[in-house]
Every structure is written in structure tokens, then in C-alpha cells.
Amino acid sequence: MEQALPDPERRLQPAPLEPLGHPDAGLESAVGEEAEGARDEGPGDGSMMENNFWLKKIEISVSEAEKRTGRNAMNMQETYTAYLIETRSVEHIDGQSVLTDSLWRRYSEFELLRNYLLVYYPHIVVPPLPEKRAEFVWHKLSADNMDPDFVERRRIGLENFLLRVASHPILCRDKIFYLFLTQEGNWKETVNETGFQLKADSRLKALNATFRVKNPDKRFTELKHYSDELQSVISHLLRVRARVADRLYGVYKVHGNYGRVFSEWSAIEKEMGDGLQSAGHHMDVYASSIDDILEDEEHYADQLKEYLFYAEALRAVCRKHELMQYDLEMAAQDLASKKQQCEELATGTVRTFSLKGMTTKLFGQETPEQREARIKVLEEQINEGEQQLKSKNQEGREFVKNAWADIERFKEQKNHDLKEALISYAVMQISMCKKGIQVWTNAKECFSKM
Amino acid sequence: MSGGPPKALPSTGPQSLRDMPHPLAGSSSEEAVGGDSTPSPDLLTARSFGDKDLILPNGGTPAGPASPASSSSLLNRLQLDDDIDGETRDLFVTVDDPKKHVCTMETYITYRITTKSTRVEFDLPEYSVRRRYQDFDWLRNKLEESQPTHLIPPLPEKFVVKGVVDRFSEEFVETRRKALDKFLKRITDHPVLSFNEHFNVFLTAKDLNAHKKQGMALLTRVGESVKHVTGGYKLRSRPLEFAAIGEYLDTFALKLGTIDRIAQRIIKEEIEYLVELREYGPVYSTWSALEGELAEPLEGVSACIGNCSTALEELTEDMTEDFLPVLREYILYSDCMKSVLKKRDQVQAEYEAKLEAVALRKEERPKVPANVEKCQDRMECFNADLKADMERWQNSKRQDFRQLLMGMADKNIQYYEKEEESVSRWASKMPSVTANSLLLVKRKPPQFAATFLGTAASKVFISNY
Numbered sequence: 001m002e003q004a005l006p007d008p009e010r011r012l013q014p015a016p017l018e019p020l021g022h023p024d025a026g027l028e029s030a031v032g033e034e035a036e037g038a039r040d041e042g043p044g045d046g047s048m049m050e051n052n053f054w055l056k057k058i059e060i061s062v063s064e065a066e067k068r069t070g071r072n073a074m075n076m077q078e079t080y081t082a083y084l085i086e087t088r089s090v091e092h093i094d095g096q097s098v099l100t101d102s103l104w105r106r107y108s109e110f111e112l113l114r115n116y117l118l119v120y121y122p123h124i125v126v127p128p129l130p131e132k133r134a135e136f137v138w139h140k141l142s143a144d145n146m147d148p149d150f151v152e153r154r155r156i157g158l159e160n161f162l163l164r165v166a167s168h169p170i171l172c173r174d175k176i177f178y179l180f181l182t183q184e185g186n187w188k189e190t191v192n193e194t195g196f197q198l199k200a201d202s203r204l205k206a207l208n209a210t211f212r213v214k215n216p217d218k219r220f221t222e223l224k225h226y227s228d229e230l231q232s233v234i235s236h237l238l239r240v241r242a243r244v245a246d247r248l249y250g251v252y253k254v255h256g257n258y259g260r261v262f263s264e265w266s267a268i269e270k271e272m273g274d275g276l277q278s279a280g281h282h283m284d285v286y287a288s289s290i291d292d293i294l295e296d297e298e299h300y301a302d303q304l305k306e307y308l309f310y311a312e313a314l315r316a317v318c319r320k321h322e323l324m325q326y327d328l329e330m331a332a333q334d335l336a337s338k339k340q341q342c343e344e345l346a347t348g349t350v351r352t353f354s355l356k357g358m359t360t361k362l363f364g365q366e367t368p369e370q371r372e373a374r375i376k377v378l379e380e381q382i383n384e385g386e387q388q389l390k391s392k393n394q395e396g397r398e399f400v401k402n403a404w405a406d407i408e409r410f411k412e413q414k415n416h417d418l419k420e421a422l423i424s425y426a427v428m429q430i431s432m433c434k435k436g437i438q439v440w441t442n443a444k445e446c447f448s449k450m
Numbered sequence: 451m452s453g454g455p456p457k458a459l460p461s462t463g464p465q466s467l468r469d470m471p472h473p474l475a476g477s478s479s480e481e482a483v484g485g486d487s488t489p490s491p492d493l494l495t496a497r498s499f500g501d502k503d504l505i506l507p508n509g510g511t512p513a514g515p516a517s518p519a520s521s522s523s524l525l526n527r528l529q530l531d532d533d534i535d536g537e538t539r540d541l542f543v544t545v546d547d548p549k550k551h552v553c554t555m556e557t558y559i560t561y562r563i564t565t566k567s568t569r570v571e572f573d574l575p576e577y578s579v580r581r582r583y584q585d586f587d588w589l590r591n592k593l594e595e596s597q598p599t600h601l602i603p604p605l606p607e608k609f610v611v612k613g614v615v616d617r618f619s620e621e622f623v624e625t626r627r628k629a630l631d632k633f634l635k636r637i638t639d640h641p642v643l644s645f646n647e648h649f650n651v652f653l654t655a656k657d658l659n660a661h662k663k664q665g666m667a668l669l670t671r672v673g674e675s676v677k678h679v680t681g682g683y684k685l686r687s688r689p690l691e692f693a694a695i696g697e698y699l700d701t702f703a704l705k706l707g708t709i710d711r712i713a714q715r716i717i718k719e720e721i722e723y724l725v726e727l728r729e730y731g732p733v734y735s736t737w738s739a740l741e742g743e744l745a746e747p748l749e750g751v752s753a754c755i756g757n758c759s760t761a762l763e764e765l766t767e768d769m770t771e772d773f774l775p776v777l778r779e780y781i782l783y784s785d786c787m788k789s790v791l792k793k794r795d796q797v798q799a800e801y802e803a804k805l806e807a808v809a810l811r812k813e814e815r816p817k818v819p820a821n822v823e824k825c826q827d828r829m830e831c832f833n834a835d836l837k838a839d840m841e842r843w844q845n846s847k848r849q850d851f852r853q854l855l856m857g858m859a860d861k862n863i864q865y866y867e868k869e870e871e872s873v874s875r876w877a878s879k880m881p882s883v884t885a886n887s888l889l890l891v892k893r894k895p896p897q898f899a900a901t902f903l904g905t906a907a908s909k910v911f912i913s914n915y
Binding site for chain 1: 698701702705708709712715716719720722723725726727729730733734736737740742743744747748751754848851852855856859860862863865866867869870873874876877880
């Protein structure tokens, strides 16, 4: 039976163990008061620090990426990228940071960590990883996993993931997460020892529950629809954006041809020559400016992608609720049927179809002793069932309460982050316009001197 | 071309030829210009398309190329006038007001030609007549015949591939009108051509067809004789300045052709970009419908993209209508120049051949016969006229291209200004954002943060607006 709440032994013991962090651990101290998750413990100001038993802030960064070759499980040579994770603790008095841990991890280990978190914190909207393979690429971008630009963007995405986990009020306390940051060797074995894979819900079971659950909490049903639509709209957006980028690239690059032809033309002109030549140079500048512009825009796309993947995390929480609810309904149904059986046996009326009833009819009545025995068994089962139902109900309610709290936190985070993403996108557009105006103004001046 | 379907001119409707007064019998030629107060009945019903154009006010107007009245282009036009002729202008010609005429036999467009002049060659100070393309063609042929030593400006292409371009669409007619206007203005600016009698007739005659039937009036001596020059003479050596310009024109035409292709390609790419933008914007609207707090910002982004699309569409239309035609006209102009240069070569060759023939005859008194002298005259006349025209052409070219390219730069600047304004307006509605909350800065590791902050600092932050 899977657990709705995290296994107590997986949670980090409070201080004296290495303090893992403050809910806004991981953010550059320069950034100060900005924090990603809403804290459900209290206001997000300095007073947190004194009340909290976490003593130090930590900073996490994924600072480097390196190509490695090694042997995989089948003893075949493979090439992969490893990422350097550095953890610094910050003395909150003077702001100095000291490197406390530094280790290398590859993408599959991040996946392992996340899968573990998904199993042990099913009521949390677990932050997503950056995409495994490059998708929504526009033609100039490489879809190759080894491409340096892709690796760089993935590095940033992995850092983002760690920061999000570290700043989550509940996830940040997980021991496995802590070990991920601090224990290089043996970590994989430690995770696997938790046996979390066994505890994971089977896909088939979850799918079955989704179809057959009768009475899920309406909020979760609505949330599921929302996440489906969000996923669909952001996918569409990313696809079109990639095409827009492609086209914009074409427009800018063709202007580069003006550079060449103006230069050639200026060679046969006397008074017009200088003006044409220098205008041509500005056209070259214009054409080459698009590369940086579109590189910046990729960051916007990455921010959208994060929330595209977050939609899946939302759905996972809804699925868990449906599974639990279905389980509850099945248990209640089972209990009701057992009660009925018991009643029938006690009163001798047969209303429900049972094998025993059939065999009794075919092979003769059972003895009163046999019947008593059966009733007793059933009564025991009923008792057990009622206990289980009670605890399931309680678990269900706990889950709904905790999950919904995290969902509210997530909603705040999403609104904040996406607003900021849109604003930074706008800033990029304005910057692009200013560059365009500058270049054409320069060109115009050259033309005026023709 | 641009998105919408080409607009067709409304026509006068079919009428029997007998009932309709001839549209070219410009009835208003006697009146003061300032409005077609009593145009012939058929013209009244046709809708005028002069609205977009600069309607010239009474009294002196600059004879620069007709272009949208942006302040910079206005300035350019004034500069043009100061540069071309030192003297005060005394002749102004404009082409405007295209109208469609539907007759039994054919459908065609006429343009109103308005002339204002203080020259004695004109009986009246002002004239207003209607002309169609074939009248312009007639004029050009007459000018070529009567002024063979001069460079005659080009006309826009005569033939249009039917089915590909709608020759009655608003865009096509407007493009042609501008080119015809330019044609007449070039003649107006020419110190010799502008006094040509055919030009005068073209501008003033009520019934041009009657004049056409009369045949040629006085021809200059040079004109007559040049008409009969046949080809086939081989040129010994071309004077330096003509050789140079010949080479120049070859390269020039090539470069213009390349620029034309580049400009077309840019327009094509911009239109494809526009298509994608038109799909991009609405997705934000769809998203907005799903959200609560984010609904307004997302809807705002959608609107911004919509504004950007509109601005881009205007840019492509402007480039198609104003930039490309002028480029093409210059290619035609270069061709005109080249053919005049060829004619000049022929005249020189003829003279040289005749001279050589005389030298070979070994007469006792080697006296240059009269006809050879005539040839020499012809050649020297041609050289002088052409040289002057070449200089004029070079100046014109310089002015025109300066204006054309500055116009192109202007349109691009305007496009970016419109986009910037739209995005800034959206951003100013967002609650104030501090520099710190640029997520991008947070995500990058320390060694990159510095570089990024460098570029971020050059970006304008919304809170400063």
C-alpha cells in the first residue's frame, strides 16, 4: 500500500545534522528578498531566519558541464555530459560564501532524484527537469544533445531544478536530496535502497483509476483539465514561436546581401561611393545582430518550457488523488459487500450471489457450525475493513489538504514567474527595436551623405 | 504582394460610343485649376482616387517626385529643386486623378495632367487635360524623333501580363501614375526638352488625337538627318567620357538588378514572417482564456503582436509600392541612356567613315566636302548634348537614390518605432519590476552573471518608463 505522506525516516532530522537550508536557500544572496515558493510557514522577511532552526543559507550552482566517456551497464562505451554541482554555505552575517561541497552528476542521476521525489512526495508539485532531448527547435538550433548551446541551456535548466527543490519548504528537507548534493559516490545505491521503485504506482493502475473513479474532488478534476489545456497551449506557442524565430532570422540575414552589393556598387561611384560603402557596413551589422537576439529569446522559450513540464507534474498530483479516491471507493464497496454477505448469512436470506450460496444449493446446506465460522471470519474482515477505510479516509483527506496547499503555492509561483518571463520577453523586444532603430538611423545618415 | 485582394477602380459603366463625349476632350482646360468644376458628365460618375496623393495647392509647387508627405521626404524634395536648376522654376506639371473608362471597344485609364507655367510658349497660365498611356507613348516617340541627341526619360513598362497583374487594381494604377508623373517631371526639368513643341501640345491640347493625325511639325535639321542614319558603320575609337559611362552603365544596371532581387527577397521573407506572427498572436489569447491573474498580461501580449503584424504589413506594402518601382525605373533609364549612346556611336562612325572615304579619293584640292562637314556638325552637336544630359542624369541619379534609400531607412525606423511603442505601452501596465527579478540573471552561474548583467544594464528597464 503506497503511502500518502513521506516516510518519516526519509525526512531529514532537524538540527544538529547539517542544516540543509532555508526555504530560500539557493538564491544568490545578492538577489535578496525574492524567493520562489510562497512560504506556508510565515512572512517572507528576515524574521524567518531567527525562528527557523536552519542556521545557514546555502547557494547551489551547476557551474560546469563536461563531456565524459565511460562504460555503461552493458559494458559498452558511451559518451555523456557530466555537470558540476557546487554548494556554498553563506554566513548570513557577513554574506561570505564558503564552498562546502562539489561533485559531478549526470542527467540520469537527476532523473533518478526526481523519480524518487515523485514517489515520496506525491502531494507535491515536483519541479520538472529540463528536456532530455531538444524539442521545438528552429532550424538554426541544433537538435543534437552534444551541441554546446544545448548543453549550456541544459546546465541552466538543471541548476534551476535544484534551486526550485531547495527553495521548496518541504522538499528541501529531504535527505536523499541532501545526499545528492553532498555524497558523490554511492548515492545511486542509497536511493535504490529506499526501494522507491517498488513503491511507485503502476501506470496501468493509475489509468484504470482515472477512468473508474466516481467521486473525485472537483477541484482536482478542474485542475486536471487546466493542466491539459495549459500543456496544449504552451506546446502550440512554442512551436509557432520556433517558426517565427526561423522567419525573423531569414529577414535579417537577407539584409546582409545589401552589404555586399552596396560595396560593389560604391566601387563604380564617385560622390556616392563613401555613403554607400558605410551604409553597407551597417546592413552587415544589422544582419549579424539577429544571432544574439534569438539566443536571448531561447531563454524565454526555456522559461515557458519549464511550465509546460510543470503541467505534467500537476497532472501527476491529480492522478494520485484519483488513485487514492478510487482505492477508497473500492475499499468502501468491498466493505459494503462483506457486510451484506454477513447479514445474509446471519439472517439466512440470500440476496447476493455468492459461490458458497451456489455450492450450497448444489451440494447441500452447510452446517450451522460452518456458517458460524464463516460469519466470524467475515466479521473479522469487516472490522479490519472498517479500520482500513477509516485510515484511508484520513489519508485521503490529508492528501487533499496538503496537495491543495502546495497547489496554491504553485499557482502563486507560476503567476509570478510567468509574469516575469513575459516582462523579460518584452524587454528583449524593446531592445531589439532599439537596435533596429539605431542601425537604420546610422544607415540613413550614410545615405544622406551620398 | 501584401495580404488583401487588389482593389479595382469603379468604372463609368458601359455607354454607347456615340452618346459619350470623348473623354480626352479635356473640357476643363479653359478653367482655372483648383478643382474640376465642370468635368464632362461621364467623368463625374467615376470615382476619383486622388485622395491619397498630395493634391497640389494653387501657386508654385515643387516638382519633385510624388511621395508620402513625411517631413524628411518633403525636405528631400525641396533639396532636389535647389540642386537641379539654379534658376527659378517657371513650369510645373503634375499627373494625378486616375479614372477608368469603359467603352464598347475597350476599357482604359486616363490621368489628369495639370500644368502651371509663366512661359510665353503657353497661351494660358494653367491647363488641365486628360491623357492615357498611349498618349505618353506617343509623346516619348515624338521626343525621340525630334530630339535624337538627347536622353529621353523612360516610361513605365507598356505591356502587362494579363492574369498576373490586374491592370485596373488600385496598386497598379497608382504605381503607374507615379512613374508617369516622374516621366513628365524629368522632361519639365530639362532645359531643352521642356520647350519641345510636342511636349507643349501634350500638355495643352484639348484633342490630342487631332494633333497626332497632323503628323510631324517642324523638325530640326539635325533631327531630320539623324533619322536617316543607318547602322553598319564601325566605330574607330570612342571618346573617353562615353566609353567610361558605357562601362559604368553596364555595372550599374547589374547592381540595380541585384538590389531589386534582394529587396524582393526581403519582402518575401517579411511576408512569411507576417504569416507566422498572425498565428502566434492568437495563441496568447487562447492561453489568456485559461488563466486568472495572467489573463490580462497575456491578452496584452496578443494585442502587441497584432500591432506588430499591422506595422509589418505597412512596411512591406510601402516597399512594394514605393521602393521597387523606382529601382526598376532606373534600370529602364540606364537602358535609355545606353541606346542613346549607341546612336551617338553610329553618328561618329558615319562621320569617320565619310572622312576616310574623302581622304582615300586623293583629290587635288583636299577640301572637306559639305556633307562631311554636316556629319561633323551632327557628331559634335550630339556629343555636346549628350554630355550635358549625362551630367544631368548623374545628378538626378544621385538625388533620386539618396531619397530612395533614405526613404527605405525611414520606413524601417518607423516600423521599429511602432513596435517599440506598442510593447512599451504593454510593459508600462505591468506592476513595476525591479532589475533583480529578471529570472535570467538568477539562473546563470556567477561567472556568466557579470556578462549578462552587462547587457542587461543596457536594456531599458520598465520602471524607468
